Amino acid sequence: MADSTVRQRKAAPADEPEKEQTPEKEETSEREETPEREETPAKKTKKIITNIDDEELDPYNPYVDILRVLTFLLLASCGLSYVISGGDSWWWGLKQKPTYMTEPPIYLTLDELATYDGTDTEKPLYIGLNGTIFDVSNGRRIYGPGGSYHGFAGCDAARAFVTGCFGEDRTADLRGIELMYMPLDDPETDAHWSEKELAIMRVHELEAAKQKAHNALLHWVKFFSNSQKYKKVGYITREKDWLEKEPIKELCPPALNGRKKRSVPAV
Structure with missing residues (x-):
């Protein structure tokens, strides 16, 4: 016959109360049951960066x-x-190498410069311009004997560069060349102004004429200085008071004939 008696659980002794689970144990048990959370991408990246060696972080090359x-x-x-x-x-x-990369500048007197006028084909062909010497051997056809500009060869013809008188003005004396840019005095035309007005006008006209003469010479200085065909090679040596010993030249006919009367003011 089956045992019909029900086995009962023994009661805990009175002096041993039933143990209650403490909060600490409960928290521990919850941690054991809760699966580990996945790390966010930011945390993973942080871990990766901290594990890289210092040598790999240094970008210097x-x-x-x-x-x-x-x-x-x-x-x-x-x-x-x-x-x-x-x-x-x-x-x-x-x-064409600059002169400072090839040879030092040369210094010639006018007499020495005259021997470089192109008649001696063994020598270079030189011209002078306001005290500066330029080698124009590459233009021997026009500056050499028989050339249209042979008058400039072997001398300093700065005046001729401005006046255009190749034969008469083969000199560096520029005194008076501003007159070619001054208007002619004409009694009939000048009657439109008083003497005081004319005096003031002449002062301004003279200043403007000097500037024009300066610009005309400067044009040729820049032309030869910046040329790829010709080159600067040296300087002309002169006595300090050479200009005072020279008589003042008059304007050559072509320069003189280029002067015009003053323009009559519009009424």
């Missing part, structure tokens, strides 16, 4: 700096070559 320096020097060299050659070459292939 000495070869990059060397390449930058070499590139800068190359560009600077090309720019300097272009400036010095006057736009002739980026790579120092100068067709």
